[in-house]
Amino acid sequence: MKKLILSTLMAGALVMGTQAQDDFNKWSIDINGGFNKAMAPMTPGYHSQVIGLGHGDLGVRYMFNEKFGTKLDFGLGSFSNAADNPEFSTNYYRLNLQGVANLGRIMNWETFTQRVNLLGHFGAGIGQVTPQENEWADFKDNTYNFIAGFTGQVKLGERVSLNGDISTIINGRQNVAFDGASSIGMGDAGYYGANAVWWTGTLGLSFYLGSKSTHADWYIRENKYATKEELANQIGEIRDMLKDSDGDGVPDYLDKEPNTPAGARVDSHGRTLDSDGDGIPDHLDKCPFVPGPASLDGCPPPDTVxxxxxxxxxxxxxxxxxxxxxxxxxxxxxxxxxxxxxxxxxxxxxxxxxxxxxxxxxxxxxxxxxxxxxxxxxxxxxxxxxxxxxxxxxxxxxxxxxxxxxxxxxxxxxxxxxxxxxxx
Structure with a gap:
C-alpha cells in the first residue's frame, strides 16, 4: 500500500512540475547585413561579383514554442559587376513571410552544447528588381519569390545572440536579367516562371524581447522538471506523509486514529475495529465476532450459545x-x-x-x-x-x-x- 501511494504521489508531483505555462520569451528582432550573389539570369558576357558586399535585412520573429515559429522580414541591397566585366548596378528589395524551425532543439543539440544553435527557415513573398544601368535602366521588375536558408546562432547572453545566415532566393516572373542589359520575359514570350536565382550570406544580431529569463531559441524543455534538490525535498515531504507512527499499516495522513494500540485490527482509515459491537476492540476480544461481556474477554457464556x-x-x-x-x-x-x-x-x-x-x-x-x-x-x-x-x-x-x-x-x-x- 505504501509503495502504491508513494509512486502515485511522486508521479503527481512530476506531472505538476511539467504543466507550468511557457517559461520563455517568444519575440525577437533580427538585424543582418552582408553579401549577395546574383546567379541567373545574366546577359552573356556579364558576371556579378563572386561575393558582393551590399545586402541588409530586418526581421520580426515570433516562436510558437521552442521548436517552431514564424517571421516577417524585409531585405534590400544591390548587385554589381565583377572586376574586368561590363559595368552594371541593380537595386532590389524583398518582403517575405517565413516559417522557422529551431533545428537545434529538434535535434537535441543541448546534449552537447547550449551556446550554439541552428535555425531553418522557408517562406514566400514579393520583391522588386530595378536595374540602374544598361538597356533596362530604371525598369521596376515586380516579382514573387521563394526563400529558404539556415541561420547559425551563438548565444552572447539571455538578450542577444550572434547570427550567421545563408539563404537562397528564387524570383518568379522576373522580366530582365540582373545586369539590366537584356530581357528574359518581355514581349510575346510573356512572364516566365521561377527563373531567377540569387543568394545572400549575412552576419547580424538577434535581440530578444520579453520578461522571461530566456528565449525560445535557447529554452530546454527538461529545465521544467524539478532539480535534484527540489526532487529530493519533494520525496522527503512524501516520506513524511507516509510515516505510520502507530504501525497499523495505514499512513499517518490517512489515519483517523493515529494512536492505535500495537496489534489492533483496524479498518482502511486506521480506526480500531469492534466487529461484534460489544465495546471490546477485536484485538482484545477473544470472540471478536460474537458479543460478550468484558468479564469473559468478549465471549458469551459457554452455556448460552x-x-x-x-x-x-x-x-x-x-x-x-x-x-x-x-x-x-x-x-x-x-x-x-x-x-x-x-x-x-x-x-x-x-x-x-x-x-x-x-x-x-x-x-x-x-x-x-x-x-x-x-x-x-x-x-x-x-x-x-x-x-x-x-x-x-x-x-x-x-x-x-x-x-x-x-x-x-x-x-x-x-x-x-x-x-x-x-x-x-
Missing part, C-alpha cells in the same frame, strides 16, 4: 474479509487478523471446510479482473496452508468483478477488492 453457529454466521455473512490495494494480490496488513480468525475457526472445528472467494473492483478489463480475483484467493489459500490448515479442507476460486458496489466511489471499490469465506 453454540460457538460454531455464531462464528459460522459471521464468516458466511461476509463480516470476515481480506482486503487488497488496487491491482494487488497481496493482502493489506490490517487484513491479517481475518485470515487468522478463519484459520483458528478451522482448527477448533475440524469437521468443516472453507471456500476462499476472490473479487475485484470494476476498474480494468473483465478478463484481467477475473485472473486478479483468483490470485487474491490463492494468496489467502497459501497463507492458511502455511499456518497449518490441511489443504484438503480449503478451496479457492476467483469470481471476478463485484458489481454490487458503486464503481465511482473509491471507498466502495475498496470493499470490492477482497477475499470472502464460505464455510461448508
Amino acid at each position: 453454540e460457538e460454531v453457529d455464531y462464528l459460522l454466521k459471521a464468516i458466511n455473512d461476509g463480516y470476515v474479509n481480506v482486503y487488497y490495494a488496487f491491482d494487488s494480490a497481496k493482502p493489506l496488513g490490517y487484513s491479517a487478523s481475518s485470515i487468522s480468525y478463519v484459520a483458528n475457526f478451522l482448527k477448533r472445528n475440524p469437521g468443516v471446510s472453507v471456500e476462499l472467494k476472490g473479487y475485484a473492483d470494476e476498474l480494468g478489463p473483465e478478463d484481467y479482473n477475473m485472473k486478479l480475483s483468483e490470485r487474491r484467493a490463492k494468496a489467502v489459500y497459501d497463507v492458511m496452508v502455511a499456518s497449518g490448515i490441511d489443504a484438503s479442507r480449503l478451496s479457492y476460486k476467483g469470481y471476478g468483478e463485484d458489481t454490487s458496489v458503486d464503481k465511482r466511489s473509491a471507498d466502495a471499490r475498496q470493499l470490492a477488492r477482497r477475499v470472502s469465506f464460505e464455510v461448508r
Whole structure:
C-alpha cells in the first residue's frame, strides 16, 4: 500500500512540475547585413561579383514554442559587376513571410552544447528588381519569390545572440536579367516562371524581447522538471506523509486514529475495529465476532450459545474479509487478523471446510479482473496452508468483478477488492 501511494504521489508531483505555462520569451528582432550573389539570369558576357558586399535585412520573429515559429522580414541591397566585366548596378528589395524551425532543439543539440544553435527557415513573398544601368535602366521588375536558408546562432547572453545566415532566393516572373542589359520575359514570350536565382550570406544580431529569463531559441524543455534538490525535498515531504507512527499499516495522513494500540485490527482509515459491537476492540476480544461481556474477554457464556453457529454466521455473512490495494494480490496488513480468525475457526472445528472467494473492483478489463480475483484467493489459500490448515479442507476460486458496489466511489471499490469465506 505504501509503495502504491508513494509512486502515485511522486508521479503527481512530476506531472505538476511539467504543466507550468511557457517559461520563455517568444519575440525577437533580427538585424543582418552582408553579401549577395546574383546567379541567373545574366546577359552573356556579364558576371556579378563572386561575393558582393551590399545586402541588409530586418526581421520580426515570433516562436510558437521552442521548436517552431514564424517571421516577417524585409531585405534590400544591390548587385554589381565583377572586376574586368561590363559595368552594371541593380537595386532590389524583398518582403517575405517565413516559417522557422529551431533545428537545434529538434535535434537535441543541448546534449552537447547550449551556446550554439541552428535555425531553418522557408517562406514566400514579393520583391522588386530595378536595374540602374544598361538597356533596362530604371525598369521596376515586380516579382514573387521563394526563400529558404539556415541561420547559425551563438548565444552572447539571455538578450542577444550572434547570427550567421545563408539563404537562397528564387524570383518568379522576373522580366530582365540582373545586369539590366537584356530581357528574359518581355514581349510575346510573356512572364516566365521561377527563373531567377540569387543568394545572400549575412552576419547580424538577434535581440530578444520579453520578461522571461530566456528565449525560445535557447529554452530546454527538461529545465521544467524539478532539480535534484527540489526532487529530493519533494520525496522527503512524501516520506513524511507516509510515516505510520502507530504501525497499523495505514499512513499517518490517512489515519483517523493515529494512536492505535500495537496489534489492533483496524479498518482502511486506521480506526480500531469492534466487529461484534460489544465495546471490546477485536484485538482484545477473544470472540471478536460474537458479543460478550468484558468479564469473559468478549465471549458469551459457554452455556448460552453454540460457538460454531455464531462464528459460522459471521464468516458466511461476509463480516470476515481480506482486503487488497488496487491491482494487488497481496493482502493489506490490517487484513491479517481475518485470515487468522478463519484459520483458528478451522482448527477448533475440524469437521468443516472453507471456500476462499476472490473479487475485484470494476476498474480494468473483465478478463484481467477475473485472473486478479483468483490470485487474491490463492494468496489467502497459501497463507492458511502455511499456518497449518490441511489443504484438503480449503478451496479457492476467483469470481471476478463485484458489481454490487458503486464503481465511482473509491471507498466502495475498496470493499470490492477482497477475499470472502464460505464455510461448508
